[in-house]
Amino acid sequence: MTIDLEALYVDLHRHPELSFQETRTAGVVARHLAELGIEFEEGIGRTGIAAVVRNGEGPVVWLRADMDGLPVRELTGLEYASTARGTDPAGNDVPVMHACGHDLHVTALLGALERLASATDTWSGTVVAVFQPAEEHGAGARAMIADGVLDRFPRPDIVLGQHVTPLPAGTIGVRSGTQMAASDALTVTLLGRGGHGSRPHATIDPVVMAAATVMRLQTIVSREVDPRDVAVVTVGSIHAGLKHNIIPAEARLELSLRYPDDAARERVLAKVERVVRAEAAASGADEPPVIDVDHTLPPTINDVHATARLTLAFDRAFGEGTVVDPGMFTGSEDVSWFAREAGVPLVFWFWGGVDPAVYAAALAADRIASDIPTNHSPYFAPVLHPTIERGVDALVVAAREFLA
Incomplete structure (x- = not known):
């Protein structure tokens, strides 16, 4: 089976769900995992999923993607724009949008799993894919940990994750040390x-x-x-x-x-x-x-040695100069709870989702802040290609770098 990643992304974008309400999203993930023949378990930390690809002796690498949308009314004008609504924790009826790119995160992780599972002759070890709920509430990682995800699945030797951001598509942004506040x-x-x-x-x-x-x-x-x-x-x-x-x-x-x-x-x-x-x-x-x-939420701190190693791997895979230091982001993430609780290194990077020509024009006009919508904006709309492909490739490169 080959997953139609563009169709998957469009479907997820049209049907966002609020934190701890990601039942449809989890169902889509579960269906694709079942079709791929990958072992998985649902309902971890309420709506989370963990999937395992076992391939002999070797390190255990965790790959994580978050699934929840935001209470934002989409204004992108896209043909596949969300018109979904949901009920927030206070009981209010609100519009819902994937304004932070979690739909792309899920798409890229499923694509990477398919690639890794179909090329087991190129690596050995174990890949655990974590589809996490409620990142926007800062509660999903802790909920999965409280539900025993670190004990019920092979414990990681390293935790890896990524986030789409307003950089030119094809670009990887990562730094050693504190990556997010x-x-x-x-x-x-x-x-x-x-x-x-x-x-x-x-x-x-x-x-x-x-x-x-x-x-x-x-x-x-x-x-x-x-x-x-x-x-x-x-x-x-x-x-x-x-x-x-x-x-x-x-x-x-x-x-x-x-x-x-x-x-x-x-x-x-x-x-x-x-x-x-x-x-x-x-x-x-x-x-x-x-x-x-x-x-x-704790700071997201990238392990110095693992980050240096992964940066070289990205350079080899995508070409010198692809990786940039984006500086410390003042946004926050809960992905580091997995690495902190397991006592293992973390590397969390960003990948670009903006048409490079559009980004270059905005940069030349000194209009990045006004012309390039950021995460959580009602106008946030990553270009589909090559964003999807680079998101898949980055996860595959990173996983293989730390597998045997």
């Missing part, structure tokens, strides 16, 4: 005193408290972090009130924090807590704010 997602609940909109003096207005807090939080990075260091404090969501003439009793902020290491994390978290509590006190709040950590 650590992050925390916080929910801050500011507690005021509700009342009638015509009598603000009898209330403690959490909307004003929230506005002051948002503005003050922006000074943490601009005024309290060394300009030579990396940190991000983003307020991605703010909710308060239900009607124009009612001052609500509380407001809720959702924050995304990013940093390169644990020391920076401790510093930024302490500053955020100080600002939140101080603004509540300045507003005369009767009760202190509540700060909940929704999830924590």
Whole structure:
């Protein structure tokens, strides 16, 4: 059997699913694995799948792809654009889009598995393919680990993974050391005193408290972090009130924090807590704010020796100059939990999905930021070819490099 990878990608793109709801996606993966005759197990960490290709003695290499989409309304105008909708954790009906390329990740991993399984005379060892749910919630890897994926399947000697990104198609981006930032997602609940909109003096207005807090939080990075260091404090969501003439009793902020290491994390978290509590006190709040950590992701750190080895393998396979150092990404990933829990090296790289001519024109016009949609944008639309092929090839090259 040969998988029609373009048709597979288009199907997955049309039918995205939110985190821990990837039942249809998992079903598509399972169907292809069964047709390929590859051993697999479903329902790991709720909707995850692990597949195993055993081929004699040798190292165990784990390849990982994430499967979930995002609550984004697609605006790409593509013929195969998503019109799907889903229910978010709060019970809201939301549009859903593969705005981060996880559809390509799944497509590339299935393509790589087919290649590896059909050429077992060229390698020996064991390949474990992990199709992971809920990366966007930062919870899928831990859910699979809690469900015993490291114990029920051959334990890895190395964990490998990749992510499509706005680089020219054909390009590989990888660096030794910290490749992606650590992050925390916080929910801050500011507690005021509700009342009638015509009598603000009898209330403690959490909307004003929230506005002051948002503005003050922006000074943490601009005024309290060394300009030579990396940190991000983003307020991605703010909710308060239900009607124009009612001052609500509380407001809720959702924050995304990013940093390169644990020391920076401790510093930024302490500053955020100080600002939140101080603004509540300045507003005369009767009760202190509540700060909940929704999830924590460690930095994605590439093993120095394995990365150097893989960079040479990519150069040999794709040509000198194909691999670039993209710098540290302030986005975060949960793939490293697999390597951390197993105590083995990790290499996680990026591969380009932008038409090279389009990218070159935007670069020449100094319009990369405005003309090239990034991950999580409603306009994010990787060019199909050679993006699919390079994603498959990269996984195959990487797996063979670390297999016997």
